[in-house]
Amino acid sequence: MTTRQGNLLTDHPELYEARFPDPDRLAARWAEDRLRHHGAGPRVLDLGCGTGRDAAHLHAAGRRVVGADSSEAMLAHARDRHPGPEYVHADLRGFDLGERAFDAVVCLDSAFLYAHTNDELDGLLSSCRRALAPGGLLIAEMRNGAFFLGRTELLDAPAVSRFTWEGTAYRAVTTLHVDRAAQLLRRRRVWTADDGLPPTEQHSAWRLLFPQELRYALAAHGFTVLALHDGPGPRTEPPWREGDPEPGATADGDRLHLVARLAAS
Template sequence: MTDANLLTDHPALYEARFPDPGHLAARWAAHCLRSHTAGPRVLDLGCGTGRDAAWLHRAGYDVTGADLSDAMLAHARAHHPGPEYVRADLRGFDLGAKAFDAVVCLDSALLYCHTNDDLDGLLASCRRALAPGGLLVAEMRNGAFFLGGTELLDAPATGSFTWQGTTYRHVTRLRVDRAAQLLCRRRVWTTDDGAPPVEQRSAWRLLFPQELRYALAAHGFTVLELHDGPGPRTEPAWRSGGPAPTGGADGDRLHVVARRT
């Protein structure tokens, strides 16, 4: 069994596993930017394959995509051109003199900040990158959900998909490391082409709504929205003209819009 990240090491496979033909995540982010009158200069932090950055670029934004993965950046430049793509560690980055009107951080990328120092590094970097009044827009797993919700932890999850004639199957187990406040995932991939199994381990910091408010305030941000949905990965999902957020925090996703003060 090899130890690798099958999906993030193979960006085309990642996009096949997580298709977003309607560009829901990017459209939700654009809705937040419009709702709070953000300017055109956008930093997509943790941009991954570049799908969302490229959609925002086509929508008229001046987009820079930043990621730590060379494989993801190469894929983004080749398959989702338009934005500028740069290598950066979200836990602490400095992109020079350019000031952004918004930082967008989607799909729990913010939760790769596993420690308080990591989180401080990200928020300090975002503040430094933003023009006064700029926005931070993020969506992520909701730590508060795991105070009572156990359905994601009770049993292994299985799934499969087929890409270019090969079927990929996975068994995924989640557990909570309460002392470290991490949601830990162990996923084993198998394929029908005779390749050895691939074990993938990853973790996300579990942030609670009030904890996130406190961290943002400490770094000079005012929270404008903080809620469990609807968003691009909720059920039902966000849709243009759909219901407004209720302000609750019971769901398994958390959405935040904060302004640099």
């Protein structure tokens, strides 16, 4: 089979939103709830903002939001479809937004885990520290590396998904495997469509961070962990409800939720 290389959803943000419609803006609502719970000020950096939906939700909640992403296609879509925030190009593994100071950095949907190496993770956390005002918050939700210790249900067989957008039917076959040496969850996804174009093959990966490893890295960069748990959160069961208190420090589920505060001085 001849395939094109690329990222169908990142290169075509309108397809991303069709595949993941998210009408309730669950991740953004969870982030806003945590911002209020922990008394964050109004200035928010949405790091890895993608199509801008979450940034726009935070903006509508009264935040002064800057959305940052490394994909120019995503940023162009965000400016056109989800106005309100300011959108800027930045690589989360190392960025400098100048003299701006934010009250919180929000990093949703496993964007945090695109820092694959220790140097890249240090670059991410150093950049967040530089961007935050003293006492600022780091709020993130991501896949949980500890989930894959002896668990194989997400790895045993390919997952197939389908959706239709503007009359074209799309089908994705997704295979996950754990690269233990690199400590990465690698994903191979092959997209086909009934429009006659060749299939598109996409490769991506997430860092598998373990909870105690994450605590250690955060402490090294001046952060105190306020909450680190597997649920409830925007993509977990039982469902998260606005106003829920932080649960205990459990970490057996697929998703990990983080709230950390930068030292006040």
